[in-house]
Amino acid sequence: MEEKKTVDRRVRKTKRAIRHAFAKLLSQKDINDITIRDIADLADINRKTFYSYYSGIHQVVDEIENEVVLAFESVLGDIDLKRDLKNPHSIFERLTAIINTDLEFYGHLLSMHGNVSLVSKIVTMLINKSKEALLSQIEMDDKIADIVLGYAITGMIAVYQQWFNSDRLQSIEEISETISIMFFHGFSGVLEQQKNYRKTHGSEELR
Amino acid sequence: MEEKKTVDRRVRKTKRAIRHAFAKLLSQKDINDITIRDIADLADINRKTFYSYYSGIHQVVDEIENEVVLAFESVLGDIDLKRDLKNPHSIFERLTAIINTDLEFYGHLLSMHGNVSLVSKIVTMLINKSKEALLSQIEMDDKIADIVLGYAITGMIAVYQQWFNSDRLQSIEEISETISIMFFHGFSGVLEQQKNYRKTHGSEELR
DNA sequence: TATTATAATACACATATGTGGTATAAGTCA
DNA sequence: TGACTTATACCACATATGTGTATTATAATA
Numbered sequence: 001m002e003e004k005k006t007v008d009r010r011v012r013k014t015k016r017a018i019r020h021a022f023a024k025l026l027s028q029k030d031i032n033d034i035t036i037r038d039i040a041d042l043a044d045i046n047r048k049t050f051y052s053y054y055s056g057i058h059q060v061v062d063e064i065e066n067e068v069v070l071a072f073e074s075v076l077g078d079i080d081l082k083r084d085l086k087n088p089h090s091i092f093e094r095l096t097a098i099i100n101t102d103l104e105f106y107g108h109l110l111s112m113h114g115n116v117s118l119v120s121k122i123v124t125m126l127i128n129k130s131k132e133a134l135l136s137q138i139e140m141d142d143k144i145a146d147i148v149l150g151y152a153i154t155g156m157i158a159v160y161q162q163w164f165n166s167d168r169l170q171s172i173e174e175i176s177e178t179i180s181i182m183f184f185h186g187f188s189g190v191l192e193q194q195k196n197y198r199k200t201h202g203s204e205e206l207r
Numbered sequence: 208m209e210e211k212k213t214v215d216r217r218v219r220k221t222k223r224a225i226r227h228a229f230a231k232l233l234s235q236k237d238i239n240d241i242t243i244r245d246i247a248d249l250a251d252i253n254r255k256t257f258y259s260y261y262s263g264i265h266q267v268v269d270e271i272e273n274e275v276v277l278a279f280e281s282v283l284g285d286i287d288l289k290r291d292l293k294n295p296h297s298i299f300e301r302l303t304a305i306i307n308t309d310l311e312f313y314g315h316l317l318s319m320h321g322n323v324s325l326v327s328k329i330v331t332m333l334i335n336k337s338k339e340a341l342l343s344q345i346e347m348d349d350k351i352a353d354i355v356l357g358y359a360i361t362g363m364i365a366v367y368q369q370w371f372n373s374d375r376l377q378s379i380e381e382i383s384e385t386i387s388i389m390f391f392h393g394f395s396g397v398l399e400q401q402k403n404y405r406k407t408h409g410s411e412e413l414r
Numbered sequence: 415t416a417t418t419a420t421a422a423t424a425c426a427c428a429t430a431t432g433t434g435g436t437a438t439a440a441g442t443c444a
Numbered sequence: 445t446g447a448c449t450t451a452t453a454c455c456a457c458a459t460a461t462g463t464g465t466a467t468t469a470t471a472a473t474a
Contacts, residue, residue: 008441010451035430046453051432085394116323123365140401143377147385148397150369155362158330162357170350178354186393187292190355194347215471217421242460253423258462 015053017043022060031057065118069125072098079126079133085152085183089176091126092160119161126153152183222260224250229267238264272325276332279305286333286340292359292390296383299367302329326368333360359390 006012021043025034034057040047054060075098076091084091127149134145156179163175181189213219228250232241241264247254261267282305283298291298334356341352363386370382388396 008451010439010441014451036432037430047431048433048454049452052451056431116327120323138398140398141404143381144385144397144401146369147366147377147382148389148394150366151362151386151389152394154365155358158361159354159357162353170354174350175354178351179358182355182358182393184393184395186389186391186396187355187359188391189393190351191345191347194351197348215421217469217471221422243462244460254461255424255463256422259421263461 014043014045014049017045018050018053019060019064022057022064031061062117065121068118069121072122073125073129076129079130081130081133081137084130086180087176088156088179088183089172092156095122119157123154123157126157155179155182218260221250221252221256224252225257225260226267226271229264229271238268269324272328275325276328279329280332280336283336286337288337288340288344291337293387294383295363295386295390296379298333299363326364330361330364333364362386362389 006015018039021039022034025038025042036050036057037047039057039060040050043050054063072095076094079091127146130153131145131149134140134149135142159175159179163170163172177193178190181193185192213222225246228246229241232245232249243257243264244254246264246267247257250257261270279302283301286298334353337360338352338356341347341356342349366382366386370377370379384400385397388400392399
């Protein structure tokens, strides 16, 4: 945000070396096994120098995460409620696309396997963006909008995350459709849809 | 779960001392500033002994969290969908009641300010319990139930958590009602409710 | 109570951490 | 280029970590 660009080339070089080393180590072992000495050795800097920029490993992670979220935000573009909430998968699709291309370097950090802080940062960003979009189109109470979007966005991301980390039991269409119905028409909408499905396909296909 | 009760009194005494010391330290300083030596000193045990039971601080936390979730689960009782989803606040109310009474000792651990792993354990527990209740009452696809409940429970807890950690902008009734409507009738239900509200109270009270 | 099993301690060691002080190298800028 | 500023390196130290090995203390139980 208020990132006054570094003037000194040494600083840029050092920070680049630290982050590069960290990323490389992350691809080799678990984050909890990475020591500051590891980073300093690989980056070929003095261990002390590390401390002049970061208080610990977690700060490096935090910095990279913030940049990732910024990258997401800029690439994601504006949220189109009509399109995105009727097909929530499109949001998720765009997010993963960014991960898989531009930022594949940080794949290990981003793979969403247990990286809670990054996910919550993304959720916050999505809530803010969609709140903006929502209030510009629909007249509704600000506090209610917070509740609605906090509920829907968090729930949506949680479902995709669960799906991501599981054996992908459901099809992506099933997920996308169910979330969409849940958002617009709630549980009664899902029941309705299930009833129609049973009519069309016969009940033996269900449970 | 498969907790074969400890036979040796020494073991019980040591583990009790460790956990007691940890809880005390937690009430005094941030969890990241607690060292194993701190615990060993306060518990008056050899540092080595700590390692024979826990590989690190995080394991102590994990063990306590699991017990807390078990306590929640047993006190929470069965989930009554009719009651609990029409008034989701009741679930939350019962959860916080447990925190504030039986388990106040671990208040610092549970205060939900950033304790992600505990929250996610609770969410998982709630999803499992309510899935059981749901499928016993309503005939629906198992995989769809996973999506619906993952979405709804995660979203619900997230809203309460956000409310908990914020300045409690909304009233608890507002939250409870909005989540309930979102669950049963979705966003269209909320819009309907907002429209009625405007009719009754006049639009100048909104935004 | 005496025997046996093992939990806990005492001690040691290699490595990691955080931090201080001083010297050197590399940048910036006139 | 030369004078300055400061980032980084080098060295040092107190403490923390994880893990050995040998010894002592304490519990289970015959």
